[in-house]
Amino acid sequence: MNHPNPAIVTQAGARRFPRLALLLLCCAYILPGFIGRDAWKSEDMTALGFMAELVQGSTNWFNPTLMGVPADNPAVLPYWLGAWTMQLTPAWASVDFMVRIPFALLLVLTMTATWYGTYYLARNPLAQPVAFAFGGEAQPADYARAMADGGLLAFIACLGLAQLSHETTPALAQLGFTALFFYSMGALPYRRHGPALAAVAGLAGLALSGAPSLALLFGLGSAALHFADRASDETDLTSNRRITLESVAIVLASLGVAALALWLGLLRWKIQLPHAAWSDWSGYVELLVWFTWPAWPLALWTLWRWRFQLFNRRISRHIALPAWFTAVCVLATLVSAASDRTLLLALPALSTLAAFALPTLKRQVAALIDWFTLLFFSGCAFTIWVVWIAMQTGVPAQPAANVARLAPGFEASFSLFTLSVAVVATLAWAWLVKWRVGRHRAAIWKSLVLPAGGAALSWLLLMTLWMPLLNYAQSYTALVKQIQSQLDTPGCVETWGLGQGQIAAFQFYGKLQLQAVQTPPACPWLLVEPLADASIPSSVDTALWTLQGTVQHPASGGESVLLYRKK
Numbered sequence: 001m002n003h004p005n006p007a008i009v010t011q012a013g014a015r016r017f018p019r020l021a022l023l024l025l026c027c028a029y030i031l032p033g034f035i036g037r038d039a040w041k042s043e044d045m046t047a048l049g050f051m052a053e054l055v056q057g058s059t060n061w062f063n064p065t066l067m068g069v070p071a072d073n074p075a076v077l078p079y080w081l082g083a084w085t086m087q088l089t090p091a092w093a094s095v096d097f098m099v100r101i102p103f104a105l106l107l108v109l110t111m112t113a114t115w116y117g118t119y120y121l122a123r124n125p126l127a128q129p130v131a132f133a134f135g136g137e138a139q140p141a142d143y144a145r146a147m148a149d150g151g152l153l154a155f156i157a158c159l160g161l162a163q164l165s166h167e168t169t170p171a172l173a174q175l176g177f178t179a180l181f182f183y184s185m186g187a188l189p190y191r192r193h194g195p196a197l198a199a200v201a202g203l204a205g206l207a208l209s210g211a212p213s214l215a216l217l218f219g220l221g222s223a224a225l226h227f228a229d230r231a232s233d234e235t236d237l238t239s240n241r242r243i244t245l246e247s248v249a250i251v252l253a254s255l256g257v258a259a260l261a262l263w264l265g266l267l268r269w270k271i272q273l274p275h276a277a278w279s280d281w282s283g284y285v286e287l288l289v290w291f292t293w294p295a296w297p298l299a300l301w302t303l304w305r306w307r308f309q310l311f312n313r314r315i316s317r318h319i320a321l322p323a324w325f326t327a328v329c330v331l332a333t334l335v336s337a338a339s340d341r342t343l344l345l346a347l348p349a350l351s352t353l354a355a356f357a358l359p360t361l362k363r364q365v366a367a368l369i370d371w372f373t374l375l376f377f378s379g380c381a382f383t384i385w386v387v388w389i390a391m392q393t394g395v396p397a398q399p400a401a402n403v404a405r406l407a408p409g410f411e412a413s414f415s416l417f418t419l420s421v422a423v424v425a426t427l428a429w430a431w432l433v434k435w436r437v438g439r440h441r442a443a444i445w446k447s448l449v450l451p452a453g454g455a456a457l458s459w460l461l462l463m464t465l466w467m468p469l470l471n472y473a474q475s476y477t478a479l480v481k482q483i484q485s486q487l488d489t490p491g492c493v494e495t496w497g498l499g500q501g502q503i504a505a506f507q508f509y510g511k512l513q514l515q516a517v518q519t520p521p522a523c524p525w526l527l528v529e530p531l532a533d534a535s536i537p538s539s540v541d542t543a544l545w546t547l548q549g550t551v552q553h554p555a556s557g558g559e560s561v562l563l564y565r566k567k
Helices: 019-030 043-056 077-088 100-122 140-157 170-187 193-208 212-227 237-263 278-291 295-305 317-334 339-355 363-393 397-406 416-437 446-464 467-474 477-486 500-508
Strands: 492-496 513-516 525-528 545-552 560-566
Touching (some): 043 500, 077 100, 100 170, 170 339, 193 237, 278 339, 295 317, 363 397, 467 477, 477 545
């Protein structure tokens, strides 16, 4: 039995999102978070420490370490990008800001690859909408362009994307190269040389960024799907031969990248099976729900509505390919220690799946999405503004008291520029809401305009109005300054038990020369991470050291260090 194509789209519904508006939306999402802050704890700060070690020549470029300890997630390419940027940074520029530039470009690459990946998958003949008896259906290129706009909007709207996509960590590099390889597999039936180069670069970059096993799985699965996309009636032998050769090339590239990662010591299996406890499984489900919202319900709807087209005479590439990428990441999240950073890699493919739900949504469902999004993000913006006013004026009293309690010692500052940006963004949101409640039912991407705009608005307000507070609470700067104020002879400091983020902060921002604790002491000072019960570790010889005090991060009660002075 032949089941009808679920996509019914008119030419009016395939109009594209205004290019200037889409560009401004992307800029409003990308730029905040990369500007005006210190490195945040702990992965962001740790990565900066590895980059600085490479520049100083304190570690091997193919096996980066921080005070002799390798990273938990082995990677080299993200640290190389940061180190190269440090070497090119002029003396007048801020090093930690300049380091973020290549990572901002990686986020640009991710968005671009997501758009083009969705575009080429929508060009698939099985993805095209139903042809009307008297014409008027969407033209293939226009339909694909509108679907790509929807995929990019769904990507921006994902709640879990915001912070992790603005850190200078291997996770962002993995995201960029995953999206690049995803694009290459979507475009391969229509282009040759560009997608081929993108496939090799994506697999190699993903492996060198600390995810070689995922690169291998992406490559082998995509090769199988590409091979299954051959014509079943053998009428086009030339095309089938080309697809077969391309599939073999993808397999060889995947195996070659895996061999390279193995040679560099990057291919390590760190599988942590989840426990049988309900708390672990409920936490996993909660992560899936909030991290990928609102893409996941739309993706599930896509799989249901397109289920009869998934395996036709030829495989439905536009569903099977993003479903494979998503399934690999979701299952890898289940057995990964860094579950959120692994799930991050699913967002480009998951957003593409969400886009293919748009031509099949009923009007009631679209209205429900709009109303929920309007209430949720308007509430978030209102809360951010109220707390900012409380920080500046002390009114309302309760939010101001909460800030003083959670971040003691924080002093609010006023910036006319950031206030202006926040006001413009809020007015733009109001205009967007006014536009959406009007009669604009034709465009198929309309249901994702408010989710993407609301996510960009909330992120921009946080990174402008709340930036001083978040920087105070999320960076190690306050802790470093307290330590520096107590060192009358700054310079050489021994350490025991400090985390890599703390070590990087003391070296980069505190300019301290850290080394492991020795007997007899080689430095006049010692920094120690207290035990869980705040007791002194037995490895500290109290006959050699005198406790000067406990230095605690003002906004993080559980983060403190013990400062000792040599007797």
